[in-house]
Amino acid sequence: MRGLCLTIVCFLIWGSEYGNAQLPAEKWAMPFYDGAVETPSISNLNDSVLFAGDSAGNPQFYFQDVEAEVCEDKLCFPVEITLFWDVAGEFLAFHVSENTPLTKADHVLFTKYDYYQLFQLLNSPDSKLARYKKADLVQHNRKNTGAVDAVSGATVRIAKEPMVNGAAFTCFSLWNIVYRQNPVPQPGGMKQLDKEAMEDGLENPAKLSACELTVLLNQAHREKKLRKLSVQKQLTAQLSKMNPLQCLLVSNYLNRQNYIYPEAAEDLRSCTKIERTFARMIP
Template sequence: MMINLPGFLKSDAMRNGIKVGIVYFLIFWIGGSCYAQDVQTSNKTVPAFHFKVNDSVEVDVDLIYKEDGYPVIYTAHLETGVCSDGLCKPISLTVSWDLLGQFIAYHTADLYSLTKFDHIEFTDEDHKQLHRILSDTAAILRDYEVNDMIDTAGYLRSQQIDAVTRPTSLTFSAATVEGALYTVYTLWHFTNGAIRAKIKAHTKSFMSDDAVVKNMLASDNRDYVGFVFKHITEEQHSRLGSDIVKLVGSSDMYIPHWALAQLKDSVLFLPNIQQQLLVYFPAADNALKNALLDRLASVPMNANTMVMLLSSLPNLQEHYVTKALNIIESNKPRIDERIREKLEILSRSQDRAMAKQARNILLKIN
């Protein structure tokens, strides 16, 4: 049986093979070698939406799920011409984005490699440059038409055919790959254009799924966490209180403060939530220590939580000691014998300010 090889290479079967290959590569790259085997046997691809790139080009965007059942990557295969002078080949590649439409990577099959002027293939350095450009959502390419980036005073003569073209203006040379302006421009506007909003909208559509939301919160990805906090419901705030509290222990500069702001008083009132928060208190930086104490001061504190807080005082600066003891004093109705004993110990501390404040609280409750 004869096989029409060129026809097969341009067929849907070949394109789907490329798509599956890039999915395996990307999840291996993102998640690490520890999951390579599971990905190949357990990941699934589902259609997400259809996207019209322009009047003549449309793509199908798919959503890739990891073996644990959570969505992780959007992909789309793009085939289009990129110039009109015959000096560059059309592009055929698969692009991937994260759940919020941030470009991750692109992949080309060997037979469809990216080329520059005169069909010269991209070098490794060209690919690195293109990846950097596509990752920059604020690239200068955003604000100009491609024809505005051409040097109208210069010419380049092709060595392949009897034709000439115009070079890229030096003003924009750092914003493209030399000899591939049309390719770079086309790809940047595809990966960073209206398709990003469509991806975000699609991700938003499954924000009602608590399992997906919990997974995005646990990612420690600042953008994912911010997106979740923007879109979860009041009921989810209550159901996912413990998951939100865990973010207070994040090493990110912003996530712990966002998490604190998301904790409603009805959730923060719960003893287990208060105690979870105080687990992170000793290692917190000064700004977070302040924020934690301010937030805990706004709700009645459970006796067990007060015991935890008092246990941390000997290692605190005076400013935080004062704040913490003010919280204890404001919760006088819940002070029990264990708390009295700790206050007695603190009242004999060599730290005079702490000892004085502890004695004052004891006088008020006796």
């Protein structure tokens, strides 16, 4: 009965919004899987947003190919990236092709650490960037650097934010797409899990589908249950039994907490599935 409750919630999310026809067969690079994924389980949500389901038709995540100008002075190359959201509309991951790597000032390629900083920023819904508009960043940059690069924003820094040095407007633009311009419809009227379903899901997260796990983690986050040491360890202790997508969901939601206990943080750091997933996100 507990598992049925979670399944019904996912069915409501899927059935109420996503009945569109599937796309023609094509392959897509997904960082959660080895190789490419064919589209029989991928449905069109609108003109640009796609929704992926598993072989049984259960929803897993949204994704969108994005091409965006990030600088008004044309000093930056356009950004080409695929962004992923979970079924609750929260940031999940990105994918950058080796043919279109991200660049910084003077067209210097992003390093692995730069990509990691970008990932941290995009996984921060409460970032201080929410207080800024692009014009604010330009003024902030002029104040600190004079007229040089005032529009491209190459050297803008925001205190305690993981901004990539030399790519401030790339960071700013992508964060805004993920959060302010989020093209994913937010699930309305999502059924709340009862205490029994919540406890069972936290004890056995590896047995849940990606949709069920997202519903569980999203509610546990809103109810501040993920801040507890016992819950954090309960989840990370199961990472070895989870697939890469499940591991990433757990990692993302825990990293949005105000504090991750050292024991849980070490489990996340040592999870090779998360490490391999990130390696597949970048060129």
